[in-house]
Amino acid sequence: QVRLVESGGGLVQAGGSLRLSCAASGRTFRDYAMGWFRQAPGKEREFVAVISRSGGITSYVDSVKGRFTISRDNAKNTVYLQMNSLKPDDAAVYYCAASLRGSSTRPAEYDYWGQGTQVTVSS
Numbered sequence: 001q002v003r004l005v006e007s008g009g010g011l012v013q014a015g016g017s018l019r020l021s022c023a024a025s026g027r028t029f030r031d032y033a034m035g036w037f038r039q040a041p042g043k044e045r046e047f048v049a050v051i052s053r054s055g056g057i058t059s060y061v062d063s064v065k066g067r068f069t070i071s072r073d074n075a076k077n078t079v080y081l082q083m084n085s086l087k088p089d090d091a092a093v094y095y096c097a098a099s100l101r102g103s104s105t106r107p108a109e110y111d112y113w114g115q116g117t118q119v120t121v122s123s
Contacts, residue, residue, distance in 0.1 A: 001028060001112070002026050002028070002029070002032065002111070002112040003024065003025040003026070003112070004022055004023070004024050004025075004096050004097070004098060004113065005022065005023050005114055005115070006020060006022050006094065006095065006096050006114040006115065007021050007022075007117060008020040008021050008117060009094060009118045009119045010118075010120070011121075011122065012119070012120070014086060014087060014088055014122065014123055015086065016086050016121075017082070017083060017084045017086065018119060019081070019082050019083070020081040020083065020094055020096075020117060020119075021079075021080055022034070022078065022079045022080070022081075022096030022114055023076075023077060024077045025077070029074055029098075030053055030054075031053065031100060032053065032098040032100055032111075032112075033101075033103040033104070034050065034051050034070075034072055034079040034096065034097070034098055034099075035047065035048075035049065035050040035051075035096070035097045035099060035103070035104070036049045036079075036081045036096055036097075037094070037095045037096075037097060037107060038092035038094045038095070038119075039092055039093050039095070040089075040092040040093075043092075045095070045107055046061065046092075047105040047106075048060070048061055048064060048068065048094070049064065049068060049070040049081060050103045050104065051070045051071065051079065052102070052103050053102070054074075055071065055074070057103065058070050059103065059105070061105075063089070064083075064090075067083065067084050068081060068082065069081070069082040070082075079096060081094070081096075083119070086119075088121050088123050089121075091119055091121045093116040093117065093118050093119070094116060094117050094118075094119055095113055095115075096113075097110035097112060097113045097114070098110060098111055098112040098113075099111060
């Protein structure tokens with residue numbers, strides 16, 4: 001039903017910014033809460049941010065609060081993650097995901113996943 005494609009990753013210096021995008025297929029995008037997760041080498045997949053179906057409610061992992069902003073444009077079937085003041089610890093593969101049941105921090109509650117986009121932060 002939903003195909004997700006991330007873009008916008010790359011190499012950035014510590015303190016810099018990146019904006020990730022996730023384009024979704026289909027006409028039921030508004031039915032899904034959208035989340036961002038990340039996975040660094042040797043670590044488990046970590047919840048980063050989630051936004052509700054209408055975009056009115058957002059939630060973030062403590063380590064990115066004040067630096068990252070999740071947003072969505074339902075008319076464009078796209079969710080974004082604006083990442084500012086990037087740190088080396090932010091380096092990871094970032095994945096977007098769609099949850100029909102609503103906002104969640106748990107990967108198991110997401111129905112669809114993108115292929116991921118690499119974010120590298122140099123010291």
